[in-house]
Amino acid sequence: xxxxxxxxxxxxxxxxxxxxxxxxxxxxxxxxxxxxxxxxxxxxxxxxxxxxxxxxxxxxxxxxxxxxxxxxxxxxxxxxxxxxxxxxxxxxxxxxxxxxxxxxxxxxxxxxxxxxxxxxxxxxxxxxxxxxxxxxxxxxxxxxxxxxxxxxxxxxxxxxxxxxxxxxxxxxxxxxxxxxxxxxxxxxxxxxxxxxxxxxxxxxxxxxxxxxxxxxxxxxxxxxxxxxxxxxxxxxxxxxxxxxxxxxxxxxxxxxxxxxxxxxxxxxxxxxxxxxxxxxxxxxxxxxxxxxxxxxxxxxxxxxxxxxxxxxxxx
Amino acid sequence: xxxxxxxxxxxxxxxxxxxxxxxxxxxxxxxxxxxxxxxxxxxxxxxxxxxxxxxxxxxxxxxxxxxxxxxxxxxxxxxxxxxxxxxxxxxxxxxxxxxxxxxxxxxxxxxxxxxxxxxxxxxxxxxxxxxxxxxxxxxxxxxxxxxxxxxxxxxxxxxxxxxxxxxxxxxxxxxxxxxxxxxxxxxxxxxxxxxxxxxxxxxxxxxxxxxxxxxxxxxxxxxxxxxxxxxxxxxxxxxxxxxxxxxxxxxxxxxxxxxxxxxxxxxxxxxxxxxxxxxxxxxxxxxxxxxxxxxxxxxxxxxxxxxxxxxxxxx
Numbered sequence: 048x049x050x051x052x053x054x055x056x057x058x059x060x061x062x063x064x065x066x067x068x069x070x071x072x073x074x075x076x077x078x079x080x081x082x083x084x085x086x087x088x089x090x091x092x093x094x095x096x097x098x099x100x101x102x103x104x105x106x107x108x109x110x111x112x113x114x115x116x117x118x119x120x121x122x123x124x125x126x127x128x129x130x131x132x133x134x135x136x137x138x139x140x141x142x143x144x145x146x147x148x149x150x151x152x153x154x155x156x157x158x159x160x161x162x163x164x165x166x167x168x169x170x171x172x173x174x175x176x177x178x179x180x181x182x183x184x185x186x187x188x189x190x191x192x193x194x195x196x197x198x199x200x201x202x203x204x205x206x207x208x209x210x211x212x213x214x215x216x217x218x219x220x221x222x223x224x225x226x227x228x229x230x231x232x233x234x235x236x237x238x239x240x241x242x243x244x245x246x247x248x249x250x251x252x253x254x255x256x257x258x259x260x261x262x263x264x265x266x267x268x269x270x271x272x273x274x275x276x277x278x279x280x281x282x283x284x285x286x287x288x289x290x291x292x293x294x295x296x297x298x299x300x301x302x303x304x305x306x307x308x309x310x311x312x313x314x315x316x317x318x319x320x321x322x323x324x325x326x327x328x329x330x331x332x333x334x335x336x337x338x339x340x341x342x343x344x345x346x347x348x349x350x351x352x353x354x355x356x357x358x359x360x361x362x
Numbered sequence: 363x364x365x366x367x368x369x370x371x372x373x374x375x376x377x378x379x380x381x382x383x384x385x386x387x388x389x390x391x392x393x394x395x396x397x398x399x400x401x402x403x404x405x406x407x408x409x410x411x412x413x414x415x416x417x418x419x420x421x422x423x424x425x426x427x428x429x430x431x432x433x434x435x436x437x438x439x440x441x442x443x444x445x446x447x448x449x450x451x452x453x454x455x456x457x458x459x460x461x462x463x464x465x466x467x468x469x470x471x472x473x474x475x476x477x478x479x480x481x482x483x484x485x486x487x488x489x490x491x492x493x494x495x496x497x498x499x500x501x502x503x504x505x506x507x508x509x510x511x512x513x514x515x516x517x518x519x520x521x522x523x524x525x526x527x528x529x530x531x532x533x534x535x536x537x538x539x540x541x542x543x544x545x546x547x548x549x550x551x552x553x554x555x556x557x558x559x560x561x562x563x564x565x566x567x568x569x570x571x572x573x574x575x576x577x578x579x580x581x582x583x584x585x586x587x588x589x590x591x592x593x594x595x596x597x598x599x600x601x602x603x604x605x606x607x608x609x610x611x612x613x614x615x616x617x618x619x620x621x622x623x624x625x626x627x628x629x630x631x632x633x634x635x636x637x638x639x640x641x642x643x644x645x646x647x648x649x650x651x652x653x654x655x656x657x658x659x660x661x662x663x664x665x666x667x668x669x670x671x672x673x674x675x676x677x
Contacts, residue, residue: 054449054456055479061464064473066442075476077442077495080395086476088444088493094483127381127392129403131446131491134369141369149376158379161390161401163491164370168409172486176446176478178403178493180392 068190071272073117073256074181076188083188084126087117088178095172098216103140104147105236106175111151113259114179115240116307120257121188122249123181125157125242131176133167155242184249194254194273194312196331201323203244203309205285206262208234210303211292230287238307245309247320255311261351262301262326265310267335273312276332280339283324297339304352383505386587388432388571389496391503398503399441402432403493410487413531418455419462420551421490426466429494430555431572431622436503437564438496440472440557446491448482459490470557499564509569509588509627511646516638518559518624520600521577523549525618526607545602553622560624562635570626576619576666577641582650584625591647595654598639612654619667 055070062070066077074087091113093099097106111128118125130148135141152159157179167174187193194200212235215228222229241257248255254273258265263279270277282297292299312329313319337344370385377385381392389402406428408414412421426443433440445463450456467474472494482489502508509515527550530543537544556572563570569588573580578594585592597612607614627644628634652659 062474064475067475080397082395088477090446090478090480131405159377160382162403163405165405168487172483176491
């Protein structure tokens, strides 16, 4: 098991319950009486998923937000969460963390109901886990795997802002009075889970997931899970991103991850209930093709974050 | 917030949902339709909750067992779990861990349905989280807080074996052909969650919890939560414990923790459905008294593990 993917293959042999969805999805779907619970759990590690210099309150926020984003991808309504907290050894830091966490839990209506607190050995990186529990709406719970040839692929917003924010931070940029850089840094530190959009979209989509590792790699994953080929022909960028990098840095934006927009597929004749941006389509076949300005573009070597490469990204 | 307890006090101000039970209990109880889910999440950290030298399969087992023990304390039936796994960087170790985890999940019927896998920075201690979801039976879900003056206090088995096993390991003892030492080491490495006992006991108990930090400290916690005083007048020891330490090392046994037996209170006239050992009683008032062989014994300075002192215990 040389990397995470091989380990997960071994793990899948344990996860044969239908609720696990083969560990191929963003969340588990567990029937409890007539209700289907959506369960997801993400761990954030210092130096891997966040920078040691990120403000504590932003890390508390992000821990909630990345899990809420997985609920959003299932169109679920948050019900409760449990948090496993490694004490930082610094009272102010812990208090700030809780402030950021509380803000996200309050805004998105997800009460904290339990968890665990541990004191880590000296020098260990900070590490936090949150397990989010949501309730699915009526109708099928969207998966990555339902997209069909002919479907249009959409995203709920531009991509690349978070990656641009991270790049600014690793280059030593600090939040200042420049709204452009602040906006990008904020996208990295305070992602906004698309819960309302996810809930509204459920009846309209054939497949849905959140973009956590990059548009290209996540779109390819949706294609693989659905047994269709993917064509990406548009990479939507924000004004802030364009102001910093110009309109041509589309490959960077499509591979940088941490976007937490929803990526979904829907039949071409569907009128969507929320604003969304078409980024491509599903076709018969396999694989991922990139066509920009009408021209086929060779795929970059790196389509997005491989999880085990997170640490490279911060060094 | 100089220690875990102050941090948890701050955390409680976030956890006002009734399902959280004020973070005063072993688990959260979340109503989902007509069903009450019991949710708990424990993290195990290398050098804190297990020894770096413990076999990987025993750590996988223990991660499941400590969470199952919390479900047992609520009389819950395991439904599913999510695991957050930090890749060890060693293929064989990861495979062994999964083997031990699988054994516990199979025996106790708790399917793995999701979670997360992360690559930790080099040199970080191993760290694993499991979130267990169970279903409560009919009737009230036992809490720590229901004990009444006059109730008898019971445990489901002897205490101290696990602590004795840990002491052997930290003194350099390895499993060998001595059944006594092996039995104690096994108690430390492979705790047996008392699920069947917990389920059977629900209708008979006024309060129930598992003994994770030591009989004395956990009994005091039950007394505090219930608003009663606690008298402990018996510390049940196993043959293996007595063979190693003699019959008088009762304070060590009552403060060493990691026992994972159930501690519960029941009215004196109740005929219990499973074997249990009376260890004391609840009385009007507050505090903890220890009476052995008919004589009041001064309380030891350390009643059990304080969580932030875990690391001291291993050094």
